[in-house]
Amino acid sequence: MTPAEDDELRRVLEGSVGRRGSERTTTLGAGGFDLDAGRGYLAATRPGGFGVPSWPRHLGGRDADPDEAAHIKAFQADFAIPDLYPYRVGMRMVGPTLLEHGTTDQQWRWMPAIAAGDAIWCQMFSEPEAGSDLANVSTSARRDGDLWSLDGQKVWTSRAEYATWGICLARTAPEAPKHRGLTMFAVRMDAPGIDVRPLTQINGDAHFSEVFLTAATVPDTDRIGDVGGGWRVATALLAHERAGADRSAPKVGPSAWPTWLDDLVQAGLSSDRVLRDRAMALYCLDEAIRFTELRALANEQAGRQPGPEGSGMKLHGARSFKLRSELLAAGAGAAAMLTDWHGHVDFLTAPSMSIRGGTDEIQRNILGERVLGLPGEPRVDRDVPWSVSRRGARPS
Template structure:
């Protein structure tokens, strides 16, 4: 079993690519306002030799075969270090990688996992479409078999990181004549192949981090199919469970705590700026801090289970509440100066609403918790058992 000091010493040995966190450490979280790919790539390239970034992955794929207890120790100690914002790399590290470990073939793991672990290849997630967001199983992008290949036609939207990505995890409709969940299949797509057209969209915080992606006669070999034909929904549920769990955890870097500091930087800054002379604001900040601590302990405990389940929705909701709480409290504490769009913290303030939408909206997370954790009655799902092609013609 790894001891904290052993991990600390090994991480210190990484050097410049992973400095200790200090009171002056500032970095973006969730990519807000930042297009920096380099800091994350340097860290991942340096961490891969001993598998620190993805400790539970097999050694041969860039991990260190760590058991859950050691992974928790590593995660805890990493918070003391200035792990860069890994937003550009998170689909690979947090979603595609774990999904390939569960559903991929040996050849697929050999092809893709090391490039994810060492930061040399960025992945994106192509699930949402104009007609399929919360109702993801309604998606219509078609994949049609042609010998040993598949031909893709259709459109995705809100594909974060698509313009940086080498690979995309794509959910497509392979059979329109069965009920919507049954006719889906998961693939990996080469994002720079002919027929794949990525068009960036501007978000309200100014970032151009997500795109529309148009696929027209784009081809991929059957060896890039992930899971069986028609099993796409099962594979997608694995991807989404990992997305929620990693959105609720701290794997994204950018966040953490100076070693030995009892007060986190954001609270100290508010205090030093005199924000706590207002008792209501102080009470609000302390509630957020208490919820953050409880959220971290809960995420640590959840990290002990090998596969994230519906409880990941709880982790995601907690993280969203925390992000918004930090951003809105800090904005409020700036008073009149906070009205300026170049004031400190503005980018977090204007990014905060998106947190309730990306990775599945708050309402959808609550539906999942209600139905799958609390066992409450499910929503009416009138199109669940009829062929997707008929439901689309307005049968319901």
């Protein structure tokens, strides 16, 4: 960026969020969700396209190449950027997926609103019998002219309670093998026939919900990708999710001193040798993640879509979160059990990191098969019509 553009970004950030101080932001919304802070930040960054810099300018970005996007991210490290958890599905998953699979009309209709913080998206993939085995989705979509009618149940749908739109995987051809009978839709969350019931998590949050769909109507213009092409769209979105999808903006830069290290130092524990040793191991893991992100960035610069390296980042990112929360809990001692201690929510959130976005075991399967070239899992139902295959724990 030119010095003038740096000045513009500095002005926008100083005017909207201000310099980073000692205040804490939540991580992945754990402990509460603040829609306004993220919306204010995105509205302020929208004119310069700084919120989603790598998106095309006409859709809310600034056509930034990966180097420029990384520069913007590094620049932001000095500012109190809010936790953008509520906006994450739209910014990091739906937007990039629409660039690959959406129509021009869909990109125009949905992406600028995401960039400006005006629309929040949720991801309606998982069902009671379709989590790791996502291709087993049984929510049905039946076509009637230009409309589709959706029936079924989703579960663990984060952000559903306050989302405007849901990206929803549904079955359109039960007689086809399970991966081939799926289609992706965008569903308005306030449409008749959509019933959202929040669930409470161990950390006290109620971020995810059950979503019941009963004859929910979706126009064909809100179908994303081909009829029967839903699995392709789903895997593209999941690759963006696992890669953190912000590959153009490595999280850990040399200038970014981790705040968890500050916490340890402030607690006076920097002289504890055991904790220092654990902190160093964690720091090394985070550096390994950063280098993997840089490799993914180089991949993107070469024009390739995110691949299985995202599973490596997802796996190690979950491990890093857990190690960090355990380390801080060890440092805090008995205080770690107090609910008003700031690490308490993160500690209770940590186990979910190995489940959300695909479990550790599934990431290892992907790495084993697609990176290491190990023999694949037995997949006996791959070529069998979904309607006659054995599903979940029950025979169909």
